[in-house]
Amino acid sequence: xxxxxxxxxxxxxxxxxxxxxxxxxxxxxxxxxxxxxxxxxxxxxxxxxxxxxxxxxxxxxxxxxxxxxxxxxxxxxxxxxxxxxxxxxxxxxxxxxxxxxxxxxxxxxxxxxxxxxxxxxxxxxxxxxxxxxxxxxxxxxxxxxxxxxxxxxxxxxxxxxxxxxxxxxxxxxxxxxxxxxxxxxxxxxxxxxxxxxxxxxxxxxxxxxxxxxxxxxxxxxxxxxxxxxxxxxxxxxxxxxxxxxxxxxxxxxxxxxxxxxxxxxxxxxxxxxxxxx
Ligand code: C2E
Ligand code: CA
Ligand code: CA
Ligand code: CA
Numbered sequence: 001x002x003x004x005x006x007x008x009x010x011x012x013x014x015x016x017x018x019x020x021x022x023x024x025x026x027x028x029x030x031x032x033x034x035x036x037x038x039x040x041x042x043x044x045x046x047x048x049x050x051x052x053x054x055x056x057x058x059x060x061x062x063x064x065x066x067x068x069x070x071x072x073x074x075x076x077x078x079x080x081x082x083x084x085x086x087x088x089x090x091x092x093x094x095x096x097x098x099x100x101x102x103x104x105x106x107x108x109x110x111x112x113x114x115x116x117x118x119x120x121x122x123x124x125x126x127x128x129x130x131x132x133x134x135x136x137x138x139x140x141x142x143x144x145x146x147x148x149x150x151x152x153x154x155x156x157x158x159x160x161x162x163x164x165x166x167x168x169x170x171x172x173x174x175x176x177x178x179x180x181x182x183x184x185x186x187x188x189x190x191x192x193x194x195x196x197x198x199x200x201x202x203x204x205x206x207x208x209x210x211x212x213x214x215x216x217x218x219x220x221x222x223x224x225x226x227x228x229x230x231x232x233x234x235x236x237x238x239x240x241x242x243x244x245x246x247x248x249x250x251x252x253x254x255x256x257x258x259x260x261x262x263x264x265x266x267x268x269x270x271x272x273x274x275x276x277x
Contacts, residue, residue, distance in 0.1 A: 026078050030062065034087055038063050041095040042261040043112070043268075046232060046254045049246050053271070055111035055145070057254060058096045059261045060088065080117050089120040090129055097139035099264060104140060108275050113145040113175060118152040122159075127166055134170070141171035145196065148174060150182030153192065161192060168193035175232070180216055189227055197224050201235020201255070208244045221249035 033039070040063050043056040062070040079085040096112045103110035120126065134141055146167070153160055153176075164174060175196035176189075180203055199220055206213040217233075224231045233245050236255030245251040 023078050023081075026075055027082065027084060029064070030075055030079060030088075031084055033062065033064065034084075034091060038065070039088065039091055040069070041092065041099075041264040043099075043264050044254060044261040045259045045267075045271075046113075046252050047258050048252055049250065054252055055113060056267070057113045057147070057261075058092055058115070058264075060092050060115075076117070080119055083119075085117045086120050086123060089117055090133070093130065093133050094137065095264065097133050097137035097144065099268060100139040100143045101137045103268070103272070104138075104143070106272060108272060109143065110271075111143045111145065113147050115147045115177065116152075118149065121148060121152055121163070122156070127163055130167060130172070131170070141167075142173070145173040145175050147177040147198065149177050150179070153188050154182075157188070157191075164193050180220055186223060189223070189229075194227075194229060196230040196232060198232045198234055199251075204233045204235045204241055204245070204255070205237065208238075208240050214244070217245070218248055221251070225249065 030038075040061040042059045042061050044059060045053050046055045046057065048054050060072050060076070062072075062075055064070050076085070076088070079088050093114055096114050100110050100112055123129075133139075134144075168174065173195040174193060175198055176194060177198050178200040179197040181200050197220060199217060203213045203216050203220075207217045208214070221231060223229075230252065231249065232252040232254055233241075234254045236242050236245070236253045236257050238257060241255075242253055242257060245253065
């Protein structure tokens with residue numbers, strides 16, 4: 001087998017250039033595949049500058065019966081065009097909360113981040129789905145971070161604020177994913193219950209050599225300091241990138257340098273052994 005999560009079966013290779021017929025086929029196969037249990041949860045660890053594992057991001061994969069492990073870049077955008085993204089999103093949240101609860105029973109404070117698609121979040125039932133998953137799994141809300149994007153926040157702000165406040169009151173945390181790639185207005189950061197900013201990997205990777213990316217990273221860190229937000233850098237691949245970040249501020253690292261996404265059960269077994277549970 002290839003490296004976890006990095007296999008791209010030829011059939012699904014052209015993630016951007018799918019024809020309508022291919023997209024339709026992927027949608028149909030995914031719709032049938034989710035109830036058959038074909039989704040897989042992968043986890044990628046996040047580390048503090050001192051090397052403590054402080055959490056992990058949940059990243060979905062699709063174990064296709066013929067085509068092997070399919071990356072989310074191929075099927076998440078297609079799922080996002082219909083309510084399939086709701087089904088997928090609930091499955092991922094359920095798995096993540098189940099793992100949080102399993103870890104907690106072993107005395108381990110596992111914190112997981114889950115990607116939330118705007119289409120899923122905008123559904124009126126979103127908050128009740130989240131509460132239902134928390135109730136059923138027994139996961140502690142404070143161990144769950146929802147990663148949303150700036151694009152979500154831009155439209156229908158009052159509805160988004162109300163929903164976020166309600167979930168935040170339960171203890172759920174919010175992170176702005178791909179921060180810096182969307183709109184430039186920062187006013188919403190004060191209005192919304194946001195706990196964390198995630199610096200997109202394009203900035204992280206270029207910052208050591210590109211002065212404008214470096215300035216952007218420094219600005220994000222300054223904003224985060226002002227508003228007392230946690231910062232996670234994604235896509236850290238080299239020691240040079242990690243050192244650059246550490247020299248500029250307090251940053252949690254996520255990237256291939258520290259660990260690739262791996263199947264959740266493998267990852268949990270390894271991690272609980274290391275944590276001495
Ligand atoms: P994202 O949320 O920005 O996730 C980070 C992506 O960067 C992941 O790709 C991760 O594997 C990859 N990555 C992590 N470290 C490194 C690194 O050091 N170098 C490089 N080059 N890449 C790194 P992945 O798992 O293929 O996911 C792609 C996108 O698919 C995610 O981007 C997210 O937008 C979406 N996605 C993944 N899982 C879910 C999910 O459960 N729900 C939703 N709605 N979207 C998801
Ligand atoms: Ca993410
Ligand atoms: Ca990203
Ligand atoms: Ca993203």
